[in-house]
Amino acid sequence: MEIKFERNTSPKAKPQDESQLGFGKIFTDHMFIMEYDEGMGWHSPRIVPYGDISISPAAMVLHYGQEVFEGLKAYRTKDGRVLLFRPDKNYARLNSSNERLCIPQVDESFCIEALKELIKVDKDWIPHSEGTSLYIRPFIFAADPFLGVHPAHKLYYMVILSPSGLYYPEGLNPVKIYVESSYVRAVKGGMGYTKTGGNYAASLKAQNDAAAINYSQVLWLDGVERKYIEEVGAMNVFFVLDGEIVTPELDGATLPGVTRASCIELLRSWGYTVNERLISIDEVEEAHAAGKLIEMFGTGTAAVISPVGELRYKDNVMTINNNQIGEISQRLYDSLTSLQMGKTEDTFGWTVEVK
Numbered sequence: 001m002e003i004k005f006e007r008n009t010s011p012k013a014k015p016q017d018e019s020q021l022g023f024g025k026i027f028t029d030h031m032f033i034m035e036y037d038e039g040m041g042w043h044s045p046r047i048v049p050y051g052d053i054s055i056s057p058a059a060m061v062l063h064y065g066q067e068v069f070e071g072l073k074a075y076r077t078k079d080g081r082v083l084l085f086r087p088d089k090n091y092a093r094l095n096s097s098n099e100r101l102c103i104p105q106v107d108e109s110f111c112i113e114a115l116k117e118l119i120k121v122d123k124d125w126i127p128h129s130e131g132t133s134l135y136i137r138p139f140i141f142a143a144d145p146f147l148g149v150h151p152a153h154k155l156y157y158m159v160i161l162s163p164s165g166l167y168y169p170e171g172l173n174p175v176k177i178y179v180e181s182s183y184v185r186a187v188k189g190g191m192g193y194t195k196t197g198g199n200y201a202a203s204l205k206a207q208n209d210a211a212a213i214n215y216s217q218v219l220w221l222d223g224v225e226r227k228y229i230e231e232v233g234a235m236n237v238f239f240v241l242d243g244e245i246v247t248p249e250l251d252g253a254t255l256p257g258v259t260r261a262s263c264i265e266l267l268r269s270w271g272y273t274v275n276e277r278l279i280s281i282d283e284v285e286e287a288h289a290a291g292k293l294i295e296m297f298g299t300g301t302a303a304v305i306s307p308v309g310e311l312r313y314k315d316n317v318m319t320i321n322n323n324q325i326g327e328i329s330q331r332l333y334d335s336l337t338s339l340q341m342g343k344t345e346d347t348f349g350w351t352v353e354v355k
């Protein structure tokens with residue numbers, strides 16, 4: 001498919017102060033769109049000026065939530081190259097989400113090539129400062145103007161780009177996490193393993209309640225027994241125990257993070273024992289009480305590694321590693337960010353240059 005291109009003739013001023021970028025607030029001059037119509041497949045790929053779109057008030061996504069998304073980043077290296085980190089993983093996951101939500105599959109390699117074209121057009125928007133990046137948001141939604149419930153016949157796939165700042169401007173600080181025991185985010189058999197808006201809608205209430213008592217994120221337990229740990233907000237989670245590193249196994253309710261997979265591979269390459277298994281909140285409490293919970297951290301594209309300094313389950317407030325960044329958290333953060341920024345040799349073949 002040939003990608004049509006319409007240049008933005010009134011480009012915006014780029015942000016001058018990169019320390020004020022924050023996350024997801026400003027968007028570049030262009031975006032990518034392609035459409036799906038039943039009988040035609042995906043068609044009309046184009047890069048156009050960034051701007052509002054017009055859809056019917058009856059568009060199915062607004063009523064029944066048939067939509068999926070992805071999140072990845074482009075990094076500018078010191079020597080001026082632009083790198084993506086494992087984009088094939090994001091597009092494979094997009095198709096896995098598509099499959100679950102009855103959204104037609106996309107051509108993964110075409111989408112990656114189209115993404116590279118879009119990034120090249122808006123290359124000057126990639127920030128330069130240490131730790132900054134261009135956040136990439138691909139998404140697909142159902143657009144049939146129809147109030148009946150069925151899988152869409154008309155969909156849009158779009159990609160928007162947002163220059164984003166350092167996630168932790170004051171450095172890698174441990175966060176406070178609240179273990180949620182009333183609400184659940186997802187259950188096995190549901191959509192937990194997909195990146196779909198509905199999972200986030202389901203999480204807002206617990207997130208709000210936790211924020212009101214000064215916890216930055218919620219740790220989800222499984223929806224059946226409210227016992228086994230699943231993940232934190234938009235991050236997977238790891239526990240460094242005595243002699244073993246544990247991350248919850250992928251049971252269908254947990255999102256299979258690209259950062260999670262990369263951490264497992266890195267840790268194993270360093271000789272650590274990493275087990276993907278069931279881990280209950282009781283086991284974490286016991287390990288903490290016995291002084292065997294050495295580190296806990298979250299993993300995700302936005303923050304990369306987020307050390308956990310405090311974990312609260314009901315009335316038990318657990319301080320982890322003296323509220324300091326652990327050795328393993330720091331090593332993973334340094335290794336992953338160095339790879340992403342092209343500072344160390346990529347022996348894993350994880351980075352893809354945009355050129």
Ligand SMILES: *Cc1c(COP(=O)(O)O)cnc(C)c1O
Nearest residue numbers: 234235236255257258259300301
């Ligand atoms: C995106 C996401 C993650 C992290 O995945 P990465 O691919 O590492 O960014 C974890 N949990 C949820 C619920 C997510 O949506």
